[in-house]
Amino acid sequence: MSAGPVCPILCAGADDDRALALSDYEGATARWCPGCGDHSVLTAVERLLVAEQLAPERTVFVSGIGCSSRFPHYLKTYGFHGIHGRALPVATGIKLQRPELTVFVVMGDGDCTSIGAGHWMHALRYNVKMVAMVLDNGIYGLTKNQTSPTTPQGHPSNTQPRGTYLPPLDPIELALGVTNASFVAQTAEWVPAHLFATLRAAYHHDGFAFVRVLQRCPKYTADIYQIAVQRPEVLELLVHDDGVVVPELERTYTRRLVHDPRDLARARELAMPGERIRLGVFFRDASRDRYDLIRRATPRTTTERLALLDAELDAHAV
Amino acid sequence: MSAGPVCPILCAGADDDRALALSDYEGATARWCPGCGDHSVLTAVERLLVAEQLAPERTVFVSGIGCSSRFPHYLKTYGFHGIHGRALPVATGIKLQRPELTVFVVMGDGDCTSIGAGHWMHALRYNVKMVAMVLDNGIYGLTKNQTSPTTPQGHPSNTQPRGTYLPPLDPIELALGVTNASFVAQTAEWVPAHLFATLRAAYHHDGFAFVRVLQRCPKYTADIYQIAVQRPEVLELLVHDDGVVVPELERTYTRRLVHDPRDLARARELAMPGERIRLGVFFRDASRDRYDLIRRATPRTTTERLALLDAELDAHAV
Amino acid sequence: MPTETLAYPATDPAREDRAPRAITTRREHTLEIVSDAGEGAQKCGQIFGAVCARMGNGVWTVEIIPAEIQPPPRIPDGASGYRIRFGTGPVTNWGDETQLVLAFNEQVLLARHRLGALAHDAVILLDDCWASHPDEDVQRAWRDALDELGTRDYRVILVPMDEQSRAIVDNPRKGKNMFALGVLSSVYARDLDVVREQIAQTFRTKSEQVYATNVALLELGYRWADEHLDVRIDVPATAPSGPMVVMNGNEALGLGALAAGFELCAMYPITPATSVSHFLGEAFERFGGVLHQAEDEIAAAGVAIGASYAGGAALTVTSGPGLALKTEFIGLAVMTETPLVIVDVQRGGPSTGLPTKVEQSDLLAALYGQPGDAPKVVIAPATIEDCFHVMVTARRIAETFRCVVFVLSDANLATGVQPFARPTLEERWMRSTLDLDPVPDGAKPFDWDPRTGLSRRLIPGQANGMHTLTGLEHDDRSRVAYGGGIHQHSSAMRSRKLAVLQSMLLPPPVYGDDAGDLLVVGWGSTKGAIEEAVDRLRAEGHRVSSTHLSFLSPLQPGLRAMFARYRRVCTVELNYSDEPNDPYITDESRRYGQLAWMLRAHTLVDVDCWTRVAGEPLRPGAIAAAMRLRLATLLPTGDA
Amino acid sequence: MPTETLAYPATDPAREDRAPRAITTRREHTLEIVSDAGEGAQKCGQIFGAVCARMGNGVWTVEIIPAEIQPPPRIPDGASGYRIRFGTGPVTNWGDETQLVLAFNEQVLLARHRLGALAHDAVILLDDCWASHPDEDVQRAWRDALDELGTRDYRVILVPMDEQSRAIVDNPRKGKNMFALGVLSSVYARDLDVVREQIAQTFRTKSEQVYATNVALLELGYRWADEHLDVRIDVPATAPSGPMVVMNGNEALGLGALAAGFELCAMYPITPATSVSHFLGEAFERFGGVLHQAEDEIAAAGVAIGASYAGGAALTVTSGPGLALKTEFIGLAVMTETPLVIVDVQRGGPSTGLPTKVEQSDLLAALYGQPGDAPKVVIAPATIEDCFHVMVTARRIAETFRCVVFVLSDANLATGVQPFARPTLEERWMRSTLDLDPVPDGAKPFDWDPRTGLSRRLIPGQANGMHTLTGLEHDDRSRVAYGGGIHQHSSAMRSRKLAVLQSMLLPPPVYGDDAGDLLVVGWGSTKGAIEEAVDRLRAEGHRVSSTHLSFLSPLQPGLRAMFARYRRVCTVELNYSDEPNDPYITDESRRYGQLAWMLRAHTLVDVDCWTRVAGEPLRPGAIAAAMRLRLATLLPTGDA
């Protein structure tokens, strides 16, 4: 395997003296609906890229298919806009081959929790270092308004016209149920400071960082986050030095709860459905096994490999 | 949809005065390895069929592919031995079409938690009435010894010769993380009485009953359950009137813990990895939404449908 | 001559001062309405199309869909609209260029111009509010656009849509489209009563107020056009022979599924198939069926197979990427001989490809997608009327032959709207085949008739019928078995069914003379365009005929004999093939159109092909041009 | 004449009383060893095969695999064993019937008998311990079996394997196989030193004690046979020209992958492909690569694509059902022009089918499985040696042409073992193509050469090369784009590459005269059997030749011209085709073998086919017989 200059455990900041500005990361102009929450996520991510001075050529955004998955086109990094529900295996392949690359994954809720559910679960378990975001608008946007696993019960859609039949799947609760998951967080795109802080924490996490971003879709699910947007007290911030702390939000968001992300049992309780929407790092444990580190192959020169191959042939010699 | 004579909420016992004996359920002779735990499961299931006097012609066993998935061939009921990892969608289709049929699903650990993970998660969520067992031998048996998600870390296999890399996925913990899951239990094939009692409870549950059956594979993972088999104190039985209680086991299995299956938070704690293996019903809530009941279509006669269709055409008339 | 731009008289002249409007009469005519997404050009077009149909015109309409869900205003990519081709007789396809276009702004107009959608001498009705727009950039964009348009012979007529509409609504973006409807109603002399009825029908769920406003706008536009426009086009109608219905192909597939008695549709959303399930989701609530949106396409196929195995009539609906995911389950259905109907509304590929664009390139995947030998039936509707009836055929074949039946529609049929004879429903179409009677002990689950491969399936609930279906190879008792010739025999039984079905089919009809210089062969949605092209070529004296295949597997009989009666045979398809004259392309390296490839193997005739993947339906004119070239290369000879 | 059963003399006669053993000499010979699973017939066979190879014989061995993982003892289904065909010259296939079989019990022997695996006059060496078994049922079974065998001309020789082995081991089930090895070593006059060496090599990881016991058993068996058997068969060896290696096809694929410099293999277990990954899993630990067992085949394809996109040499290994699941991702690789090598070790289908049995029926799925037009390269190794070298070719093509390359092997190659010339490794095969140099600003990710469609890919890490790959249609900058002829052009660029590759290929060589009455065309693992059949037919004076295709897409040039030089062309394939004389099967309804179908479309020659899906490799004798029938229908004529 190619040995990158940068240690995969550290984050791959630009190793040169370029001073990278926002413009160094801007791609095609975003074509989401006006007011679409994806715009806010793009802004936060661009801020992160600048803040961390990530080398555009060593950063890869991988996505599936959906409104949200258009994401990579709007950045000037490397991007892989793959197929619906399958961003995670592609991202895993990239990291196994090139540990020194910084990988972000952008998925939609249908992309990640419906068609991609199996890969999602297993990516959480592999715990390969990358930031995986699900932009959760509780609907299938690109295909125009069909129920997704996270659509609120009763919300009518084109495929469940009398209202969505089942209670919404909670991606946080599920992620917390996966053995070896190491970072599970929730944030909301309409709280930019929290979004940024969460993504930054995710980026610095040594492992697979899963971030559910609550995302408004004015087109099809304008209602679902409305109350939360209008009434800050509906949100409760989980705060902890080992999680995210955003002082500037404290005035607006008065409901705060100190939660130690190492406490899985508590995290699961906090994730249970209630009248409150909790934002923050639910769980984090940097000591969990990382498949990419375990599998890190010691690079061999061609000469070494030739020698080994000769030995193999000897073993099969007649 | 065809209206069966039996209400889908009740269980479909034979509605005639046949007295069904073991021989009425026996299919081809089982061809698992000697000492394979699958034999014990087959025995317990046959006992259940007799005990509940299930009409063989209205009972369907659906499976995927694997040693365990050979199951339906060894019974004289209807059976659908489908493709690897996809038993659950087939079973769901059967129940949506014919609610009056009794459906059992038999999967292997690879079948259910690896290639079938997405369907598994969503079947738990749909909560369509059926009994879904995963026969967990912690290995890929039929394909001869490859690591499965539940293989103990360090256990060598043909694909991970230096020992399985990651800690094993805990199917119970994961199932407990799925919103709208309604019955999650664990039992062991080498404790027949507990196995039978658990399957019986699952069968009587009004919803999707997920049962993880710890299963010995003398061929490839002889070691993994050895201690538990030899030392009963390694097992802890979760007991509760709303779960399973097996008095005759009390002498042998002295470690017992009263656990109310309605307590999800506690269930999740009990599911966390520890030195003890817990058997019993971790969670059960018969009040959860059942997709098959919500979707129960009111049957229409052909005449009614013709009339409706005429109206449709009128709406499109020029 | 350069594009002429008329300003309308600033003040209304008394009518008598004006020259009487010259009336042009046409047997068929194509117009389109384009606006930003959300300005309602589509609604306007839908109503206009319906009105034409009601007045007895043949009609074919096509949606113009923007690339994004809600693009910003005034950009070419955002062009959203409706294309209406109507005629005196039946209209079977979208035709060639547009002869008249009504545009809400010059940018969306540019999109159509640049795509070559407009005839060189097209009449353009353009909202002029942008010329005097406060924003300098907008004014500049307007001027640049008119310059660009000036390079053609268009006749641009400025229309004060925005200004006029303000008389009735505050926000013209929400009213212009009805004003436009009025303008068009005047230009094409539509019966205003019919238009009002159609508006009422369209907004039946809305308030009385909405109706009133819309009608006011309609009449305003009508009056304005009457007073200011000298364009009047007449397309005489012929009263239809019987009762007609009008809908798009996906609605027809949905209605057909109901008529065929389907009880369960399992799907996962995917363009352009999704609207079939939208229709069924709503309809099944009343008809007593289930639309199941599965977690993915794999599960959708599995649920449909499970329901069918349990005795129900089940289908799954999808498009390219979804079809790819169903590959394995389709193999299982073939192996277990479980009836399954798969509707594939084809879009551009490969991979995610061109989700909203038409293509016919899933034929080989439908036929050969499965590892191992997986014989199945493939049929393709050619018209929107076919979309309805094909579902009845599909179910009957799937159940009679215990097989997988593919229905290959495409994005052109899915969104095209056309009136057709109202189907006379038959009760037997719907009847459930569910039979729960006990069977004799030891009844075989695969009791193959050794000649035909046909067998009766046993359904859960039938006493004594117990058995286990398996995707592993099996004998007639469904016991897993490989050796001793069982695999050879079972394979033959599964394959034989296609030969039996073929023996029941008729050769496809020939359109034109049954011998000649050139036979054009097509399948699916291209029928109308191909036959129109054939008509034009024959009118020019060419000895051209065409035939259209509704069965792709098994192929209809008699093709070899039919092809032999023409000097040249060429398929016309909406899929990719190498151009004979491109670099490195030789007789040996050329990759053919998908049907052409099959027909070559099947008939051993040197079947040529002309195919395009432009992301839009084929135009009769383009087909005719391509065939002219083929004809030109033929040496003159007395007979074929 | 009836089967003759010899009891061996109860007591050892002094050697001189016995008639000297008559020695039969054969140029090639087939024997097999069968036992219950776990009794070690396979190990015995492997050692015997290796010994023959070391002694300079050509060898082809095949495993006999029981249907279950651990079947009960003494049932026909449980037959486990090894089939060895060896000869004076190279042996290219498994041959016809077995001439000598050594069986541990009469039930497993029956299995082989019933499958028709044994020659009518086969010599049978059978352990006799069952005749006198305490269990009455066993004795009865024994008698019944001998009666059943009595219906043939077999020569059954009873051997006291069990009894004799007890002299050395307490449990003969764990020793018999080495005794058997001794018996065979005597019958075929194998050099005991070589046998001992091979035993040492086989059990190198075991204790000295194990070796000693095994050798003792070997010598006991050898001595016993020397003293009691009158069967002696000699198959002279010819010293091989150069150094040789011996392995099965899956090991060869694995070694080839290492030689080709592959760094990552993503897979999901599936028979019969899994052993390739078992090999790589172990080897990569030393070679510095990664074997990734993914959660399913979809993910496996995705991981391989990700690794390749990131600049690595990646492959995925699978079989039928797994291939089906990769369908969508393969389309993405084609669309994004990401190099990807897919090894498909074919098994019987459709669906789960016949997991352990050989078949060649994934050809069309590999070619046409994807919705949309997805051109790709398909190559097939014909020998075990090919399995090694094909991996080098596959990687080079995948990277040079930025395309998907299929390697179609099958279960016959996977488990067949054969010696071949030791490959001379080349350093350049392994070199990584990873290039992280900056590219000029504005470098295009699809900078297609308009003539060839070739372009250089940009890899993450290359400064200025930033772009977003997409499975949606795109222009040369990888921007999502549909209209304006972009889809037509991009499709042409993806397709053109195949024409370019074809222009670099040579016509396949003809085996036999380059004109004649019949040309047999094959692909993949059937080569040896076909050529042996051709040899036999030519020896009979028939004007028959054969050709074998290593490229299935693009097809090698010159086929049309080649076919024209024969009066008849017929493919021989291991897949399903309708038999011409079956009910309902006509010229128009017949479904052809997969290669035949392609060749008909490609050459327009009336290519016939003879195919079988018996779940086992084709036998040269059966091929020869089928071709004789085809030749018989040809009218006699001077020349072709």
Ligand SMILES: Cc1ncc(C[n+]2csc(CCOP(=O)(O)OP(=O)(O)O)c2C)c(N)n1
């Ligand atoms: C295999 C496959 N199935 C279905 C589709 C159609 N499709 C595209 S995006 C999408 C879901 C979009 O919803 P989500 O993932 O929540 O993303 P969003 O658009 O809401 O951001 C679907 C079903 C596809 N492109 N590929």
Ligand SMILES: Cc1ncc(C[n+]2csc(CCOP(=O)(O)OP(=O)(O)O)c2C)c(N)n1
């Ligand atoms: C699509 C597909 N992939 C892979 C296989 C090969 N395969 C058959 S069973 C199996 C896994 C068996 O393990 P498990 O599910 O745990 O069942 P067990 O044999 O242990 O009972 C695999 C990988 C297959 N048949 N189909």
Ligand code: SF4
């Ligand atoms: S549809 Fe919803 S998610 Fe998609 S771009 Fe528009 S607002 Fe955003």
Ligand code: SF4
């Ligand atoms: S391999 Fe293991 S699981 Fe399979 S039959 Fe044998 S013992 Fe049972």
Ligand SMILES: [Mg+2]
């Ligand atoms: Mg969404």
Ligand SMILES: [Mg+2]
């Ligand atoms: Mg298992």
